[in-house]
Amino acid sequence: MARMKFICDAERCIECNGCVTACKNENEVPWGVNRRRVVTINDGVIGQEKSISVACMHCSDAPCMAVCPVDCFYRTEEGVVLHDKDICIGCGYCSYACPFGAPQFPSNGTFGLRGKMDKCTFCAGGPEENGSKAEFEKYGRNRLAEGKLPACAEMCSTKALLGGDGDVIADILRTRVLRRGKGSEVWGWGTAYGKSHNPDAKAPSGGKS
Ligand code: SF4
Ligand code: SF4
Numbered sequence: 392m393a394r395m396k397f398i399c400d401a402e403r404c405i406e407c408n409g410c411v412t413a414c415k416n417e418n419e420v421p422w423g424v425n426r427r428r429v430v431t432i433n434d435g436v437i438g439q440e441k442s443i444s445v446a447c448m449h450c451s452d453a454p455c456m457a458v459c460p461v462d463c464f465y466r467t468e469e470g471v472v473l474h475d476k477d478i479c480i481g482c483g484y485c486s487y488a489c490p491f492g493a494p495q496f497p498s499n500g501t502f503g504l505r506g507k508m509d510k511c512t513f514c515a516g517g518p519e520e521n522g523s524k525a526e527f528e529k530y531g532r533n534r535l536a537e538g539k540l541p542a543c544a545e546m547c548s549t550k551a552l553l554g555g556d557g558d559v560i561a562d563i564l565r566t567r568v569l570r571r572g573k574g575s576e577v578w579g580w581g582t583a584y585g586k587s588h589n590p591d592a593k594a595p596s597g598g599k600s
Pocket of ligand 2: 399403404405406407408409410411429442443444546547548549550551552
């Protein structure tokens with residue numbers, strides 16, 4: 392069984408926000424929520440500016456799952472971390488625990504008034520029946536059940552953002568790194584999946600995790 396992961400290759404990201412738009416459009420994400428966003432590091436510093444596309448990384452040992460007081464998170468057989476909006480009480484613990492700022496609420500306010508937490512589903516829907524209207528309305532499209540990969544990664548014109556079987560995308564990145572002879576820039580990989588699974592482990596120096 393494939394284990395789904397994301398990689399964003401900062402050497403290739405051109406900050407076009409195509410991934411952000413693809414996600415919003417495919418999943419009809421609620422107003423005010425960005426399941427995916429593009430972050431620029433060292434903005435304006437010549438030669439050091441890099442952009443990365445950030446969303447839920449579907450962590451191997453997910454902090455959101457560990458802190459949720461009502462256990463609304465669960466993991467699919469493919470390693471995708473999903474949550475149940477019917478159980479969520481809007482406490483916000485997950486948004487504090489997440490190292491990627493992935494869980495978001497549709498409105499501001501104190502405990503219980505922010506609505507149900509929303510986050511990237513790896514385009515894998517939620518607990519409702521696959522492809523149902525109820526699933527789409529709460530979580531967006533279930534592309535994985537249709538045999539498709541997440542819309543953000545499919546839309547990325549430079550293939551900076553890769554989403555799919557972790558072994559396959561790590562191999563793609565490793566080949567790129569060896570060809571260009573510099574770091575893989577896989578920001579967040581070590582945090583989300585552990586250092587031992589870092590695709591940059593045997594690559595030339597300069598990568599981030
Ligand atoms: S990125 Fe954040 S929300 Fe996603 S699995 Fe990891 S801790 Fe949970
Ligand atoms: S679509 Fe690709 S290149 Fe464009 S901002 Fe997203 S990750 Fe970067």
